[in-house]
Amino acid sequence: MNELYRNKRLAWTLLIVFIVALLFALGARTLVPPDEGRYAEMAREMFASGDWITTRLNGIKYFEKPPLQTWMNALTFELFGLGEWQARLWTGLCGLFGVLLTGYAGRRVFGERVGFYAALVLGSCFYWVACSQIDSLDMGVSGMMTLALCALLIAQRDDAPPSEQRNWMLACWAGMALSMLAKGLIGIVLPGAVLVVYTVAARDWKIWTRLHIGKGLLLFFVIGAPWFVLVGLKNPEQPHFFFIHEHFERFLLKEHHREAAWWIFFALLAAGSVPWLGVLVQSLVLGARGEGAKQFRPRLMALVWVAVIVLFFTKSNSKLPGYILPVFPGVALLVANYLDAGTRRSRMLTAGLTALLGVALLVTVPNMLELAKHPGETALYAAYQPWVLAAGLVMLIGGALALLTARQMQRDLTVLALAIAGFAGTELMLSGFEPIAQARAGTTMLPALARAGALDPKTKVFSVGIYEQSLTFYLNRTVTLVDYWDEFTFGLQQQPELSIPTIPAWIEVWRRDAAQGVHDVAIIRPELVAGLQAAGVPLRVVAGDSRRTVIVNH
Incomplete structure (x- = not known):
């Protein structure tokens, strides 16, 4: 088993399995903000506009x-x-x-x-x-x-x-x-x-x-x-x-x-x-x-x-x-x-550390619920626990097998066992992240946003004090930023008309549209909603979680 690198059939089998697993896993998760949503949205806007020179995010030069x-x-x-x-x-x-x-x-x-x-x-x-x-x-x-x-x-x-x-x-x-x-x-x-x-x-x-x-x-x-x-x-x-x-x-x-x-x-x-x-x-x-x-x-x-x-x-x-x-x-x-x-000793050390990492993941599983930082997300980490458990077992078993083959001087088999354990363990942890990815991206809000008319290009959609990098991609449209600058600062300096700089200025637009029967939708930071209600701003909450709230003006 020390001549595995010469086995062409094995090499091609490993390559095919690697390609299939790697590419199949690309669609296993929701796009997680900020990076995944940002770069997907920039490409969507380029694809939709046909402008392959000026890069934009949310319609703003970026x-x-x-x-x-x-x-x-x-x-x-x-x-x-x-x-x-x-x-x-x-x-x-x-x-x-x-x-x-x-x-x-x-x-x-x-x-x-x-x-x-x-x-x-x-x-x-x-x-x-x-x-x-x-x-x-x-x-x-x-x-x-x-x-x-x-x-x-x-x-x-x-x-x-x-x-x-x-x-x-x-x-x-x-x-x-x-x-x-x-x-x-x-x-x-x-x-x-x-x-x-x-x-x-x-x-x-x-x-x-x-x-x-x-x-x-x-x-x-x-x-x-x-x-x-x-x-x-x-x-x-x-x-x-x-x-x-x-x-x-x-x-x-x-x-x-x-x-x-x-x-x-x-x-x-x-x-x-x-x-x-x-x-x-x-x-x-x-x-x-x-x-x-x-x-x-x-x-x-x-x-x-x-x-x-x-x-x-x-x-x-x-x-x-x-x-x-x-x-x-x-x-x-x-x-x-x-x-x-x-040396064989170094390969045994590597195998032992891999097995110990698997044990560490197994020990971490019971305490994973403490990772939830937002109310109501404990269940998401509970759903993630079996995946981390499986990854820990893969690393533990792979490390143990590698340790055994290293003791038997089976160098190629040791390297192969460690490689399979590393790849499979990583893929398991990534694939199981989907419930948490959905919460971070806010895609559970999509049905409520659709009912509110946010998918209609004629409906005004405001993003108040927040910008949802991934949710915007799933809406398949841009939104109007309100009191939000961050990475858009330079672009908005060039095109200030593409945003509303303050919340009071937005409230005027919101009230006017409500009075004229124009339906508006806003994605807003949850802590701002109570203040708007106290100020008599016309709104109705249609969806919300610990990270964002969706309101309409009708």
Whole structure:
């Protein structure tokens, strides 16, 4: 059983099961706000308007991020209609692409077994699998950055013929351009920083002669520049906001209120690497060791990739969990190398930690009801308990089997058992989240909103002191913001007529429409309703929960 990596039938079976399970789970949950609802709604509006240049959210100009994800989601809606799995298809495909490309790069650069292990490791890393199922920008940019990393490794290996080196380096440049279209300047800044640090650490100055910089830059600008030129011509305010505010000011200033402890990304790296935590440190250390007489040191390149990205975002004043995601293909390659060359004791440690994690999940299950922070949501966490219980059992059993096979020196089987446990456990926890996802998205309000006429484009729908990122997508329409700014501040400065700035100003509109027999609907913060009733504002509550209330003026 130590030659499983040579078994083509097994490899194809694992791949097919992985693809089916990954893609099937894309539609298992309601779109969870804020990110999933936001990016699905932006794509819906692009699809509905036909404007593929100016990105909008709730009909308001929204330039925080480039358009690649919005383009792909809008194209998916064009091909397959609106829905949850359609909104997540791009991220799911990027996650799958990353796994396949990492495995291929591992095989070409390090050998067949390492390639097999690399695909198993990345395809079971908790954070990679989870983010593959979430409609956010992080997996999209990570998939494109994986192309940049893996293409660079394949192109620069010592035995690469000139034509292959050129073609893969052009693929690397394309990956950087697509990364910039996915999330901005980090698409070229981070790979560039990695290359500089690697050059110094490896003293490999000649690598700069093998980058095909002229052709690469031409391809980079052909792919990455047109949208920035077009959107800037159409919206002159966009370049300063995007490049200065969203990049330099976000990195240097604290005004976005996204600070976190300096160690947060190290903790996320550890947690996201489950079930491979037991060999994480050893794998990183292996990346710093010598690699024989090789001119190009691929393990060191993977290590530098991980270190530069982690340290870059650690220094930033804006820290969000998804920022760490692009490191995991590099982590997978390093872990795969260590699993191939490391000790039986380290594999046993990894298996034991996985089993202990399963026990921890089982112990957590009875206390999960305490996680409910809003009234009436205890039952939702009770419905989630069986899924977490199942995930805990999978991790416990998988870890125990891996421990047994590790003791018997069945290396390939140990790695396979851990990979299956990691992937299955993550999918169970994601799939069972649906009741909580519905509560956060507010989709239980949809029948009441439909009866109130909110689905009719002629009905005015106001969002008072709140903006429901996911619910707006399910309404299949935009709403009028009232006393709400947040991420819309810049867009509303350009188009102030698209919102009502204060609640008193909205009340005047609401009262006038009620007097004229015009039916209005509002989604409002629950704590505001009593004050409106006390002030004699005409309203009737048609639905509500602990997070939002739906009222009408008739």
